[in-house]
Amino acid sequence: MDCLSLRPHLSGGHSLDSVRTLALRFKLHTARQKKLLSFVKSTLYNISPCRLRIRCTLRTPTIISDLENSIPLLPVTSSRSDSFKVTGKCKLSGHVHISGAKNAALAVIAGSLCSSEDIRLRNIPNLLDVSIMLQILKSLGVYVHSSGNDVHINARELSTSEPCEKSVQKIRAGFFVLGALLGRNGEAVLALPGGCAIGTRPIDLHLRGLEALGARVEVRQGNVYAWVGGGSKRLKGGTFCMDFPSVGATESLMMAACLADGKSVLSNVAKEPEVTDLANFLISCGAKIDGVGSNTLVIQGVTKLHGADYTIIPDRIEAGTFLIAAAITRSSLTVSPTIPAHLTSVIRQLRNIGCKLTEPNSNMLQIVCSSSLNNLEVATGPYPLFPTDLQPQLMSLATTCIGQSIVKETIFEKRMGHVEELMKLGARINVTKNMAVIQGTSGLVGTKLKANNLRAGSALILAGMAADGVSIIEGVSHVDRGHEGLDHKLRLLGANIERLVGKHITV
Numbered sequence: 001m002d003c004l005s006l007r008p009h010l011s012g013g014h015s016l017d018s019v020r021t022l023a024l025r026f027k028l029h030t031a032r033q034k035k036l037l038s039f040v041k042s043t044l045y046n047i048s049p050c051r052l053r054i055r056c057t058l059r060t061p062t063i064i065s066d067l068e069n070s071i072p073l074l075p076v077t078s079s080r081s082d083s084f085k086v087t088g089k090c091k092l093s094g095h096v097h098i099s100g101a102k103n104a105a106l107a108v109i110a111g112s113l114c115s116s117e118d119i120r121l122r123n124i125p126n127l128l129d130v131s132i133m134l135q136i137l138k139s140l141g142v143y144v145h146s147s148g149n150d151v152h153i154n155a156r157e158l159s160t161s162e163p164c165e166k167s168v169q170k171i172r173a174g175f176f177v178l179g180a181l182l183g184r185n186g187e188a189v190l191a192l193p194g195g196c197a198i199g200t201r202p203i204d205l206h207l208r209g210l211e212a213l214g215a216r217v218e219v220r221q222g223n224v225y226a227w228v229g230g231g232s233k234r235l236k237g238g239t240f241c242m243d244f245p246s247v248g249a250t251e252s253l254m255m256a257a258c259l260a261d262g263k264s265v266l267s268n269v270a271k272e273p274e275v276t277d278l279a280n281f282l283i284s285c286g287a288k289i290d291g292v293g294s295n296t297l298v299i300q301g302v303t304k305l306h307g308a309d310y311t312i313i314p315d316r317i318e319a320g321t322f323l324i325a326a327a328i329t330r331s332s333l334t335v336s337p338t339i340p341a342h343l344t345s346v347i348r349q350l351r352n353i354g355c356k357l358t359e360p361n362s363n364m365l366q367i368v369c370s371s372s373l374n375n376l377e378v379a380t381g382p383y384p385l386f387p388t389d390l391q392p393q394l395m396s397l398a399t400t401c402i403g404q405s406i407v408k409e410t411i412f413e414k415r416m417g418h419v420e421e422l423m424k425l426g427a428r429i430n431v432t433k434n435m436a437v438i439q440g441t442s443g444l445v446g447t448k449l450k451a452n453n454l455r456a457g458s459a460l461i462l463a464g465m466a467a468d469g470v471s472i473i474e475g476v477s478h479v480d481r482g483h484e485g486l487d488h489k490l491r492l493l494g495a496n497i498e499r500l501v502g503k504h505i506t507v
């Protein structure tokens with residue numbers, strides 16, 4: 001059978017099913033595997049070649065299903081040498097399916113530690129960060145079983161309060177388990193977190209907030225040691241006002257306060273939809289949280305949270321990225337499922353520059369773009385202001401708009417890493433402190449680029465689609481951390497983007 005005829009049977013979001021389909025329906029023979037592997041490696045994003053190889057050699061459904069059960073959800077394994085090849089000046093059209101929100105999924109997975117009963121999570125995106133987060137839970141002795149976009153978690157037994165150091169160091173959200181662990185075990189030892197290199201990203205608010213709930217905290221040799229003194233080992237309700245509405249600190253403190261003894265009042269908290277999703281999840285487990293979605297949370301601690309079946313909200317950053325992809329290629333698209341209210345600031349910006357956005361139904365957005373778009377002026381800020389996680393993508397768009405645009409980054413002090421790369425394409429950008437002044441041009445020309453963080457990666461892919469000729473974008477693993485099959489989804493919309501596995505390319 002020809003590899004191309006397998007394409008309709010392979011879906012980026014359903015790698016396990018796809019592999020099962022391959023193994024069972026097509027009864028692949030060893031000779032075909034090599035060809036298939038290179039096809040999958042170059043066109044699909046999230047099937048690990050080695051796992052595929054294992055499965056393709058298996059013949060019986062029972063063995064395959066046993067294997068699936070023992071494998072973590074996310075076989076996303078891009079290597080450092082992988083890159084994207086984008087041929088520019090493409091038009092997009094059609095509909096794109098939006099995955100579950102990365103930042104909500106990560107927080108809710110951490111929140112599952114607060115309950116000692118069965119948790120079923122749905123709409124969990126297939127991402128490298130999610131797979132690392134599940135590893136963190138497993139390293140605590142938690143039962144984790146994944147199937148497609150569903151995850152079953154049971155944290156009845158926590159065999160340790162010290163999650164895998166290497167995993168915590170890889171992502172930002174790994175650190176958010178601190179509040180849950182203190183709430184459950186009264187102690188925790190955590191490595192300092194990783195995540196996108198976009199600023200110093202301190203954790204002082206997390207730690208001061210937990211101290212306000214009765215924890216003792218020490219930072220020694222790259223580790224945070226936190227514990228609750230006294231016999232009961234239970235946190236005490238307390239009051240904490242954040243200097244800045246930190247998303248992660250709000251989430252960690254919310255988890256801690258849910259299991260503390262008495263009432264907590266957390267003020268100047270973050271109001272991002274992902275924070276609200278975590279609150280709604282905890283409430284579905286029996287937590288008592290008032291003020292959800294406002295800047296003050298009043299939480300009455302309970303001794304125990306029960307199980308829940310919970311569906312993660314759609315990813316507003318992914319939806320925004322596709323809307324901007326439509327704008328930068330002057331195309332028309334629909335995106336769903338999405339919650340338009342979560343994208344108000346993004347919709348406003350796109351309308352201001354001349355894009356037409358409508359809501360064909362309550363969970364869908366349609367964007368129609370004309371050939372010339374006006375300049376923009378934007379400053380990132382805490383929700384409901386413009387999200388920092390869409391700033392690089394919007395900056396790419398600004399490079400193609402008429403006249404002078406201004407983009408201010410107010411959340412992270414080093415989130416301009418994409419500017420130098422955009423300039424390699426011919427973009428005209430001047431950065432002073434946290435402000436970029438962009439002179440629009442229609443003359444971007446493809447070249448070799450390097451993504452040094454997740455959203456820089458998506459921004460460069462978008463810019464490559466608008467440029468003349470071919471761009472090679474290195475740093476694929478950053479994109480795989482937080483976008484479920486971005487290249488696959490863009491291809492379905494008509495983009496000319498290819499994943500090059502381990503190749504060294506000169507443009």
Ligand SMILES: CC(=O)N[C@H]1[C@@H](OP(=O)(O)OP(=O)(O)OC[C@H]2O[C@@H](n3ccc(=O)[nH]c3=O)[C@H](O)[C@@H]2O)O[C@H](CO)[C@@H](O)[C@@H]1O
Pocket residue numbers: 103106172173199200201202203204205206207244245246247248249270272388389411412413
């Ligand atoms: C996994 C996750 O959910 N990541 C998101 C989360 O990151 P994260 O939770 O790390 O971001 P925060 O909201 O905490 O950071 C916002 C600002 O607060 C500062 N700060 C934060 C904590 C602290 O203890 N002290 C302190 O000073 C940070 O340096 C930054 O300047 O929110 C960011 C802001 O919307 C998003 O860009 C990230 O995608």
Ligand SMILES: C=C(OP(=O)(O)O)C(=O)O
Pocket residue numbers: 171172173194195196197198389454455482
């Ligand atoms: C900054 C981001 O993620 P993280 O906080 O996980 O590094 C992001 O999603 O853009």
